Amino acid sequence: MAGLTRDPVLGINDIKEKEEEIKIDKKHTDKVVLVREEGIQGDREMALPAGNSIHRSGSRPQLDLSKAAIQGNFEERNPTILLPNQSDDISHLALDIGGSLIKLVYFSRHEDYSSNDKRKKTVKERLGISNGNRRSYPILGGRLHFVKFETNKINECLDFIYSKQLHRAGLDSSWLTEAPANENAIIKATGGGAYKFADLFKERLGVSLDKEDEMNCLVSGANFLLKAIRHEAFTHMEGRKEFVQIDQNDLFPYLLVNIGSGVSMIKVDGDGKFQRVSGTNVGGGTYWGLGRLLTKCKSFDELLELSQRGDNRTIDMLVGDIYGGMDYSKIGLSASTIASSFGKAISEKKELEDYRPEDISLSLLRMISYNIGQISYLNALRFGIKRIFFGGFFIRGHAYTMDTISFAVHFWSNGEAQAMFLRHEGFLGALGAFMSYEKHGLDDLMVHHLVERFPMGAPYTGGKIHGPPLGDLNEKISWMEKFVQKGTEIIAPVPMAPPGTTGLGGFEVPSSKGGTLRSDASALNVGVLHLVPTLEVFPLLADPKTYEPNTIDLADHSELEYWFTVLSEHLPDLVDKAVASEGGTDDAKRRGDAFARAFSAHLARLMEEPAAYGKLGLANLLELREECLREFQFIDAYRSIKQRENEASLAVLPDLLMELDSMSEETRLLTLVEGVLAANIFDWGSRACVDLYHKGTIIEIYRMSRNKMQRPWRVDNFDVFKERMLGSGDKKPFIHRRALLFVDNSGADIVLGMLPLARELLRRGTEVVLVANSLPALNDVTAMELPEIVAEAAKHCDILRRAAEAGGLLVDAMVSNLDGSLENPSSVPLMVVENGCGSPCIDLRQVSSELAAAAKEADLIILEGMGRALHTNFNAQFKCDALKLAMVKNQRLAEKLIKGNIYDCVCRYEPAS
Ligand SMILES: Nc1ncnc2c1ncn2[C@@H]1O[C@H](COP(=O)(O)OP(=O)(O)O)[C@@H](O)[C@H]1O
Ligand SMILES: CC(C)(COP(=O)(O)O)[C@@H](O)C(=O)NCCC(=O)O
Ligand SMILES: [Mn+2]
Numbered sequence: 001m002a003g004l005t006r007d008p009v010l011g012i013n014d015i016k017e018k019e020e021e022i023k024i025d026k027k028h029t030d031k032v033v034l035v036r037e038e039g040i041q042g043d044r045e046m047a048l049p050a051g052n053s054i055h056r057s058g059s060r061p062q063l064d065l066s067k068a069a070i071q072g073n074f075e076e077r078n079p080t081i082l083l084p085n086q087s088d089d090i091s092h093l094a095l096d097i098g099g100s101l102i103k104l105v106y107f108s109r110h111e112d113y114s115s116n117d118k119r120k121k122t123v124k125e126r127l128g129i130s131n132g133n134r135r136s137y138p139i140l141g142g143r144l145h146f147v148k149f150e151t152n153k154i155n156e157c158l159d160f161i162y163s164k165q166l167h168r169a170g171l172d173s174s175w176l177t178e179a180p181a182n183e184n185a186i187i188k189a190t191g192g193g194a195y196k197f198a199d200l201f202k203e204r205l206g207v208s209l210d211k212e213d214e215m216n217c218l219v220s221g222a223n224f225l226l227k228a229i230r231h232e233a234f235t236h237m238e239g240r241k242e243f244v245q246i247d248q249n250d251l252f253p254y255l256l257v258n259i260g261s262g263v264s265m266i267k268v269d270g271d272g273k274f275q276r277v278s279g280t281n282v283g284g285g286t287y288w289g290l291g292r293l294l295t296k297c298k299s300f301d302e303l304l305e306l307s308q309r310g311d312n313r314t315i316d317m318l319v320g321d322i323y324g325g326m327d328y329s330k331i332g333l334s335a336s337t338i339a340s341s342f343g344k345a346i347s348e349k350k351e352l353e354d355y356r357p358e359d360i361s362l363s364l365l366r367m368i369s370y371n372i373g374q375i376s377y378l379n380a381l382r383f384g385i386k387r388i389f390f391g392g393f394f395i396r397g398h399a400y401t402m403d404t405i406s407f408a409v410h411f412w413s414n415g416e417a418q419a420m421f422l423r424h425e426g427f428l429g430a431l432g433a434f435m436s437y438e439k440h441g442l443d444d445l446m447v448h449h450l451v452e453r454f455p456m457g458a459p460y461t462g463g464k465i466h467g468p469p470l471g472d473l474n475e476k477i478s479w480m481e482k483f484v485q486k487g488t489e490i491i492a493p494v495p496m497a498p499p500g501t502t503g504l505g506g507f508e509v510p511s512s513k514g515g516t517l518r519s520d521a522s523a524l525n526v527g528v529l530h531l532v533p534t535l536e537v538f539p540l541l542a543d544p545k546t547y548e549p550n551t552i553d554l555a556d557h558s559e560l561e562y563w564f565t566v567l568s569e570h571l572p573d574l575v576d577k578a579v580a581s582e583g584g585t586d587d588a589k590r591r592g593d594a595f596a597r598a599f600s601a602h603l604a605r606l607m608e609e610p611a612a613y614g615k616l617g618l619a620n621l622l623e624l625r626e627e628c629l630r631e632f633q634f635i636d637a638y639r640s641i642k643q644r645e646n647e648a649s650l651a652v653l654p655d656l657l658m659e660l661d662s663m664s665e666e667t668r669l670l671t672l673v674e675g676v677l678a679a680n681i682f683d684w685g686s687r688a689c690v691d692l693y694h695k696g697t698i699i700e701i702y703r704m705s706r707n708k709m710q711r712p713w714r715v716d717n718f719d720v721f722k723e724r725m726l727g728s729g730d731k732k733p734f735i736h737r738r739a740l741l742f743v744d745n746s747g748a749d750i751v752l753g754m755l756p757l758a759r760e761l762l763r764r765g766t767e768v769v770l771v772a773n774s775l776p777a778l779n780d781v782t783a784m785e786l787p788e789i790v791a792e793a794a795k796h797c798d799i800l801r802r803a804a805e806a807g808g809l810l811v812d813a814m815v816s817n818l819d820g821s822l823e824n825p826s827s828v829p830l831m832v833v834e835n836g837c838g839s840p841c842i843d844l845r846q847v848s849s850e851l852a853a854a855a856k857e858a859d860l861i862i863l864e865g866m867g868r869a870l871h872t873n874f875n876a877q878f879k880c881d882a883l884k885l886a887m888v889k890n891q892r893l894a895e896k897l898i899k900g901n902i903y904d905c906v907c908r909y910e911p912a913s
Contacts (some may be wrong), residue, residue: 008704008750009656033146054689075108094437095209096429097193099261099285099618100300101147103156103430106166109142120850123831124806133317144434144529146427148393153598158204167205185200186210188433217432219274220443222256222389224435225424229529230447231614232353233389233420235367236402237410241611244420247346255385257376258428259392261285265379271443278379280629284394287368294364295357303361304398310362315355317343341367368394369401373408373419380409388419393426423614424526448537448846454527454613454624456480456598473633477594478775501634527613535836536852538844540861540911541740542877549843549872550617553899554610562892563618564607567625570687571596577684595632599625601689619841619872620687623707626777636776637744638684645682645747645779646697646789653751654796660756662878669722673755676885677707677713677905679753680865685840686889688902702748704885714820714888714900717909721883724911725764736860736881738767740851742835742842744865754864755793756802758830762803767828769854775838780867783834790830802827841868844876861913866890870897870906877913884908 010390040120096103123285149157167185181401187201188208198209225232228246229355231243255461256266256274263283268274271431288300319328320335323729327334342363345355388409395401409419424431434440456476461653519532537544555558575592582588602624629637633692636642656675660668662705679702683689692701703862729735743754770790787809794801794810804810836848855861862883863869869884870893877883884906888894893904 002774009652009659009699017091019159021512022447075128079651080131093161093794094432095187095189095191095194095198095807096427097154097191098148098151098429099259100151100288100387101426102151102160102193103191103393103427104145104147104149104157104166104388105427105434106147106164107142107146107212107434115750123833123850123854124828126808126831127833127850127857136843141533143530144531146424146430146526146529148426152163154197156351156890158200167207184208187677188212188436190214190429190433212433212436214429215264215274215276216272217429217436218256218264218391219266219268219432220430220435221424221428221430222268222391222422223251223271224391224431224443225249225422225428227445228450229423229452232423234423234611235406235418235420236399237406238397238403241399242426242451243611243615253383253385253892254387254389255376255380255383256428257372257388257390257392259284259372259390259394260426263372265376265391266312267379267383267385268656277383277514278375280826282368282371282373284368287364287394289865291364294352294360295455297357297361300396304365304396304401306358306364307359307361308400310358310360312359313365314359315344315363316341316366317347325592338366338370339484341370360837365401366404369404370408373405374412376405376419377409377412377417381413381536386417388417389422390419391425391428393421395425395631397425399752423465427526442531445531445533448535449531449533451532451535451846452614453530454602455627455629456601473591477590477632480597489896509688532846534849535846536849538847539852540858540879541844541856543880544845547845547876549841549845549876550619551871551874552618554618554621554891559756560607560610560616563621564603565567565689566620566890568600568603570685571599571692574625574637577640577641578634581637581639583636591634595628595634595777598631599628602628617872619867620848621844622777622841622871623837623839624869626775626840630775638776638779641684642779642781642785645698645752646785647791648788649702650746650792652699653755653793656756657759658754659799660760666722666726668760669725670718672760673718673721673907674706674709676749676757676864677887677907678702678709678747678753679905680744680887681705681889682747682749682779683866683889684745685867688891689889696746702752708903709905713907714894714898714904715906718907720911721907721909724909726879735764736761736766736858737852738769738858739860739862740771740855740858741862742771742863742865743781743786743866744840744868745779746785747779749865750789751787751793755790757862758797759797759803759866762830764829765828766804766860767857769831769833769858771833771835771851771854773838774834774836774848777838777840778841786832789834799827807831840865841872842868843872866893869908874908876911880912882910884910 013140013801076816093106094106095105120869145193147160149160167187185207187207187209189201190212190737191214191574194209194211198211200208201209201491218384226246227248230245233246234243236242246491252273253267253269255277256268258263258264261284262278263280265278265280266274267277267767288303289301289619291297294307295303297306302426315339316338318335319333319337319339320326323335325335333339376390380388395405406419409417412515422428541547552559552563554563575596578591578595579588604615605612606621613620624776660671663671681689681692681701682698695701696704722728722733739758741758743750751783761768770783770786772786773780774783776782789805790800790809794804801810806827809830809832815870831854833850833854834848835842835851836846837843859880859901860883861874861878861880862884864887866886869886870888874884874897885908888898888902888904888906892904895902898906
């Protein structure tokens, strides 16, 4: 620490600027190596730069390959591992070729980035993570994409398959390259078109279609979705969408009503146990076919859009029309009830041209939806079934259609039966066909293995707006520039539509049906499903079933508006940082612009329909922002800021440690907790804090923050924590076996806050595991960055050095102590594990396997920061002792959560529950 005088770090008033004048906001020009992300449709990825072991798949990282199957002896020390992505017999495409639409489900694999990361290897050894599961074949790691085309535009579909080389499925990873077409390639297909177009597929793509039973596929697709996707099913009544948590153990029986061109009603009793109990020929094809004839519409969407401006009373015969404006109350029919769909057309001397196409479309839509709702109910009644799931593309995520069906089911069953809809409504058959491939292992996937992402432009649907498939980022950016306006006025792929596209439902006249219909792509509301078999549920959650990560409920509209404004306002600054992190080149600026368009488009879309991407919490929004940055290849927007802050903080760490060491144990514990809270002020995601950073150096702000620390904090359980740690009276001090420290920000936060606390625990004989992000998010420290920070800190501290050595963090272990004596290896270890996230928040239902393994021995967890301890997990209950530490850096959150003010602190201690 050349040039440093021994000034205390804590509570100093006369600050000497020993550490260079490092202003935090200094611009920088560091170049970061780019990692190619998934293009809009592009699945190809470039290899990571050497030494970077974390797979950046544009999603949660493919953390490691630990679920690869071991070939041969499980007990062997270095067994041969069959990598999930190396199987040759994995197929990638399945089709459902229906009367109206072709549905594709295809799978793209992750490249194999086997880990050479020493930290990972050591941590695995230390934590005893085995390298295999006992399956005969591995679960796939990769992504599932959902795409549809109109059947009468089958050539577009064939072009799409060809352009993405999906017909070469079944080959090894060379399927992305120019490998010769596989003459024997077989693609699973269901739906009538699997027969009708078999020759065409053979001729054009050289592939054979392997036909799968349609009902079988529908059922296995539905069962998979209902079991594996958390927010798949929802109710839709009077414009309100509500996700339903399906209990896997209480799923059957249910009635599956698939409304495609025609309608199938299937009683489902289990996996592969079903019976087609009914159906009707009056379905989606009827609406579209009859509607086209009667209105001259050119597309299904146009027809549906017309219905939104329609008034069916001009064409339907109502009870009131028959009863002279009166209700027929004796049998429960109001005057506005439809007595006879299209009934008015018989009594008047009008021709087709005399009716508004809008009214015809609405009348037809209601006729068909009610009819299906009613027949469904009757079949549910027949078999005593309470739950009816509706699928098929007739529904098209259309609020009014869903309301109408729900109303019919509710009305006829007197509220006994419930209509539910599926987000992947039209893809059941295609997904089922995909499932019918052997050895994909997909049916073994669980909710926690799946992460859904919404990259811009996904899914590809063909057609006018979207153009040809976008192969690379450049094409994607051009497309964004062309179609997605900046700001909130977005025309594609998430066009704005006035809210309230639904009406009263039921037999009443809809009050408001809105204007424009959302474009096809966005209305699908399905993203890309990332299959990450290595994710696990955090084992220390007291009750994973009731665990809800989000603290802030964005179903509250004012809350939603507030956070949307915060994120929108933060956007220009974030773009500046992101562009600077990539050297400020023209390319970076262009990507920055595209990112801003994309993220604004997401915000606008969600503002209008918060549940569009599934249940929405603040954590999802913050994660979406990070994902969106990665989509435009901004790998680490705060990279140089983090470096600067780390350096400045490391420079004063020795002084801080000396001061701490001169304190009594009790004072030290308090000072350490206080230090964590004070240093948590370094948060580049908080507008208030960023404003503050312009006012001083890191150390000045740190000292100011420390000086302001005053107990009691707004939430202050420190005394209970202290008693647990140090004992009191006849209570003995409790020495935890292993502590998991969920760390937050880089710089002072980790170096002057969490590391000294870790050191204290180590000193007491508690093993410490630092749990950090797998991918960058804001200025959060990542697991990959931590070993270097620890190594720097360890240069000045014996406790940290020995513990880091014991934990395998110091790769080139020092041979002697600071004082020159021989190494004393008897320290408890300090380890680092990645958490499986690339977000400022953490959903503990989906964490890395190494974190899950580390948790098994842990009896204390410390969650730090607003994202991890307040926005998420504030109310989480754990099986072990838990300490939640954060400074609240947002006024509204402070008021709402702790009835306090900005910069108030939370020290919430909860003993094992
Ligand atoms: N873009 C579209 N083009 C044609 N039909 C559509 C479109 N979007 C939704 N639909 C509706 O979806 C129905 C087809 O649903 P789907 O589940 O794909 O059945 P199928 O397998 O019989 O084609 C059509 O009959 C129509 O009512
Ligand atoms: C993104 C964050 C959760 C990160 O906070 P941290 O976890 O680092 O304490 C936080 O900065 C935040 O909620 N920011 C948005 C609100 C604001 O600008 O005040
Ligand atoms: Mn943070």
